[in-house]
Structure formats: structure tokens, C-alpha cells
Amino acid sequence: MTVRTMTAGLLLFLAAACTGSTPPRTQPSTAADAGKAVCAQPQGNPAPETPTTIDVVEQAYNCILAYYYSGATLDTRSLLTGAFAAFTQELNRNGRDLPEATAPALTGDRKADWAAFEAAYRRTTDQLPDDAGLRERLAAATLQAIVAGLGDDHVRWTHGVQRPPDSYDDDRYDLGLKASVGPQVAGSPGSALPPLFVTAVLGGPAKGAGLRPGDVIESVNGSAPFVDGLVTPAAVTALYPRYPQDGPVTLRLLRQGTGRRWTVTLKPGLYQPDPAVTQPVSSRLLRDGIAYVRLDGFAPDAADRVFTAISRLGTGRTLTGLVLDLRDNGGGSPDEADRLLGGFAHGKVTAYLCAADGACETLRTDDTVPLLGLPLMVLTGRGCASACEHFSSAVKDLHLGRLVGTRTAGAVSGPAQMYLLGNNTVLGLPSKHHLAPDREVVDRIGVAPDHYVPPTPGDAAAGRDPALALALTLLHP
Numbered sequence: 001m002t003v004r005t006m007t008a009g010l011l012l013f014l015a016a017a018c019t020g021s022t023p024p025r026t027q028p029s030t031a032a033d034a035g036k037a038v039c040a041q042p043q044g045n046p047a048p049e050t051p052t053t054i055d056v057v058e059q060a061y062n063c064i065l066a067y068y069y070s071g072a073t074l075d076t077r078s079l080l081t082g083a084f085a086a087f088t089q090e091l092n093r094n095g096r097d098l099p100e101a102t103a104p105a106l107t108g109d110r111k112a113d114w115a116a117f118e119a120a121y122r123r124t125t126d127q128l129p130d131d132a133g134l135r136e137r138l139a140a141a142t143l144q145a146i147v148a149g150l151g152d153d154h155v156r157w158t159h160g161v162q163r164p165p166d167s168y169d170d171d172r173y174d175l176g177l178k179a180s181v182g183p184q185v186a187g188s189p190g191s192a193l194p195p196l197f198v199t200a201v202l203g204g205p206a207k208g209a210g211l212r213p214g215d216v217i218e219s220v221n222g223s224a225p226f227v228d229g230l231v232t233p234a235a236v237t238a239l240y241p242r243y244p245q246d247g248p249v250t251l252r253l254l255r256q257g258t259g260r261r262w263t264v265t266l267k268p269g270l271y272q273p274d275p276a277v278t279q280p281v282s283s284r285l286l287r288d289g290i291a292y293v294r295l296d297g298f299a300p301d302a303a304d305r306v307f308t309a310i311s312r313l314g315t316g317r318t319l320t321g322l323v324l325d326l327r328d329n330g331g332g333s334p335d336e337a338d339r340l341l342g343g344f345a346h347g348k349v350t351a352y353l354c355a356a357d358g359a360c361e362t363l364r365t366d367d368t369v370p371l372l373g374l375p376l377m378v379l380t381g382r383g384c385a386s387a388c389e390h391f392s393s394a395v396k397d398l399h400l401g402r403l404v405g406t407r408t409a410g411a412v413s414g415p416a417q418m419y420l421l422g423n424n425t426v427l428g429l430p431s432k433h434h435l436a437p438d439r440e441v442v443d444r445i446g447v448a449p450d451h452y453v454p455p456t457p458g459d460a461a462a463g464r465d466p467a468l469a470l471a472l473t474l475l476h477p
Contacts, residue, residue: 183239
């Protein structure tokens with residue numbers, strides 16, 4: 001029997017399990033006790049989520065200091081100042097600003113600064129009415145600000161996870177489209193170029209409204225997606241709602257081929273996406289015996305699925321090259337990336353994972369994999385993140401092939417371990433940070449392509465793929 005719905009607790013457990021975490025230590029018995037203890041890794045399916053409190057915020061703070069790769073050297077004054085700012089902003093949003101809400105003086109002593117922060121926080125909340133929802137929002141905003149203050153794409157606090165009622169495992173909930181700027185780029189104003197346009201219609205609301213690839217999005221809820229050439233984060237983020245967000249999103253669109261301008265309002269919804277654009281691995285044979293394989297993530301079986309696809313394409317013929325399309329590959333397991341790299345080289349260092357003290361773990365190709373012996377072109381873009389960047393940087397540094405397209409996302413801080421907090425939410429932290437084979441930092445920078453081919457709305461509308469066309473030309477001039 002197929003499980004059609006999933007509890008929030010199980011989703012949290014699965015998020016932790018995907019990281020390959022080690023077994024946990026014993027958990028504190030109560031949330032209050034947990035607030036005074038360092039966090040531990042999850043075991044089994046967590047109990048239902050309970051409210052976030054200042055004790056849970058303290059636990060997250062201590063967890064970061066204990067397990068984050070630069071926790072030992074962090075200046076926590078910046079984290080606590082940002083957290084108190086978020087706390088006061090949430091007070092203001094709820095019409096509850098108070099004279100007691102004044103930031104404490106911080107000295108750089110971590111324990112003393114936390115004690116001062118907690119005292120100021122409690123002094124303020126003690127003046128509030130007995131409103132559980134307000135207290136939850138204040139604590140959640142405070143904790144989220146501490147996480148955001150690290151500025152690390154692999155530090156996440158997972159809480160409030162929900163799935164739409166009666167959803168299947170392969171259902172999606174969103175607007176049914178992909179755009180030229182993804183949600184991971186919205187916080188990096190200089191990382192994308194205008195215009196913003198639809199790159200794929202997955203189904204659901206966008207399909208029902210007749211949107212097509214290449215349609216230029218001139219405004220989102222009345223806001224321009226670019227101002228003076230820089231991304232407007234709120235506009236881009238609105239294109240990617242998550243359940244239970246259900247507010248309508250109004251788009252002003254231009255279809256360049258006809259000059260038509262119109263406005264459409266899309267309401268996020270649950271739908272079955274088009275399998276042709278969402279399957280994790282797809283492949284086809286191109287001209288001159290060139291194999292094309294698109295991989296959208298480094299799931300636990302990703303490398304073997306790619307090898308199987310290549311083998312099938314080579315049945316009864318001699319392959320002359322491989323185009324590996326990673327433009328929308330959001331990452332996954334670095335072990336799978338190393339296994340796939342093993343098809344192109346043996347005995348090579350693929351990355352380093354380094355602690356704050358400079359000690360580094362060396363990652364290597366999986367040499368149990370037979371070499372493919374095929375010339376390689378890798379299509380990259382801003383949708384290539386995390387383990388995808390681990391793979392792409394290794395291809396470039398080790399000269400295993402050439403990268404064609406645009407720069408990768410720059411979101412490869414390091415593999416995250418999951419830690420269970422006292423309210424049964426999960427904090428993900430990398431204990432080591434990633435360096436590419438030549439020991440360069442890729443995080444926040446990305447991997448530059450060898451051949452820069454940016455996408456355009458005209459190409460998307462016409463179904464053209466200039467990056468793929470160039471890759472074919474490079475393989476067989």
C-alpha cells in the first residue's frame with residue numbers, strides 16, 4: 001500500500017537521514033532541560049513539534065558554537081545583535097513594541113553575552129499578554145535570525161514542515177513554473193541578469209493559465225524583478241511559494257514573439273507535474289553518437305542511474321562523447337558525485353572538507369567504477385548547487401571535461417549534519433567547509449564555466465538550447 005501523506009515529524013526525520021548522520025546521543029528529557037544542553041543528532045521519527053521558546057533558541061545557539069565548522073572562532077556578538085533586531089521587529093509587526101525591548105551591552109564573552117541577551121528577552125516577554133501564538137512567533141523569528149546571521153547556505157532550521165492534505169509523494173505544490181532566476185539566487189542581488197522569464201511549465205496553475213517558456217515576467221505582485229540590474233529578492237521569492245502559503249501571485253507578462261502583454265493571477269495549488277520535465281534522470285542519443293544525460297540531483301542511486309542510461313544508449317553502437325546536463329541539479333550526496341567522477345578518472349582528489357583548525361579530510365574518486373573513456377561536456381547554470389558544484393569544480397580542476405553554460409549557484413558550504421532541538425525541530429550545520437581540488441573556495445562564488453552561454457527568453461520560446469548546441473560543436477567541430 002502506498003503512503004499518500006506524511007507527518008511533519010517524518011519529514012524532519014527524512015531530512016536528517018539524507019545527510020548520512022551518525023547515531024545520536026541521549027536526548028534531554030524535557031524542552032527546558034534541552035535548552036541548557038548541546039543538541040544531539042536525531043534517532044527515529046521525532047515526536048510532534050512543540051512551540052519554540054527562548055530555551056530552544058539557547059540550545060540552537062550552543063549547538064552552533066559546538067558543532068558549526070567555525071563555531072569556535074565566531075564573534076557571537078553579531079549573531080545576538082541580529083537576533084535581538086529580529087525580535088524587536090517581530091514585536092513591532094504585532095503591535096507590541098515595549099520600552100523594555102532594548103538590546104543589552106555585549107562584551108564578546110559568549111556565556112555572559114547569552115545571559116545578558118536572555119535576560120533582556122525575558123524582561124520584555126514578561127510584559128506581554130499570555131498569547132502563545134505571539135510568543136512562538138517571537139522565539140521563531142529570533143532563532144531564524146541567529147541562523148541567518150551565519151550567512152551560510154547549508155545552515156538551516158527546519159520547522160513547521162507540512163504537506164497538503166491528500167497529496168501523493170510525487171505531487172507538487174507551487175505555481176507550476178520554473179523561471180530563469182531560482183529561489184536560491186534571490187538573496188544574491190548580483191548573481192543573475194535580467195530579464196526574468198519562464199524557462200519551464202511543469203503543470204498546475206501556470207499550465208492552466210497558458211504560460212509558455214520564454215514568457216518574460218515584467219512584474220510580480222506589482223514589483224519589478226530587477227531594479228537597476230539587481231534582483232528584487234521579494235519578487236523572485238514570491239514565484240516559489242511553499243505549502244501552506246496560498247496567497248495569489250499576480251504576474252505581468254510579455255510574450256516577445258507577438259508583443260502581447262497581459263496580467264495573470266496564479267494561486268498556488270497541488271498538481272501532478274509533467275513527468276517529462278521532472279524525472280530525475282533522462283537521456284537520449286544525439287547526433288554523431290553523442291549521449292545526452294540530464295541529472296537533477298545526486299540522490300543515493302544517481303551515479304548508477306547515469307551509468308545505466310549511458311550503457312543503454314551505447315547498446316549496438318559506439319558512443320563518441322557525453323553531454324551531462326546539470327543546470328537544474330540541486331545537489332545531494334557528495335559520495336554519489338565522487339562515484340560519478342570515478343567514471344572519468346581514478347586516483348584523483350575531488351575536494352577537501354576542512355575544519356576551522358585547518359585539518360582537512362580528502363575526498364577522492366570512486367575507483368571501483370569502470371572508466372567510461374568518453375569526452376565530457378557538462379552543462380552548468382545557477383540551478384547547479386551543493387554536490388553539483390562539488391562535481392563541477394572537480395571536472396574543471398582535474399581537466400576531465402569542459403563546463404558550458406553559466407556560473408553555478410555558489411552554495412556549497414559543506415555537508416550538513418542534522419541536530420534535534422528540544423521542540424522536535426531540526427537544525428542543520430556543516431561541521432567542515434568545502435574546498436575544490438585546487439583548494440579554492442566555491443561557496444558564495446560558484447564555478448565559472450569554460451564557455452559562457454547565458455539563456456535568453458527568445459531561445460526558451462523557440463525551444464533552442466545554445467549551450468547544448470555549443471557542447472555538441474566542441475565535441476565534434
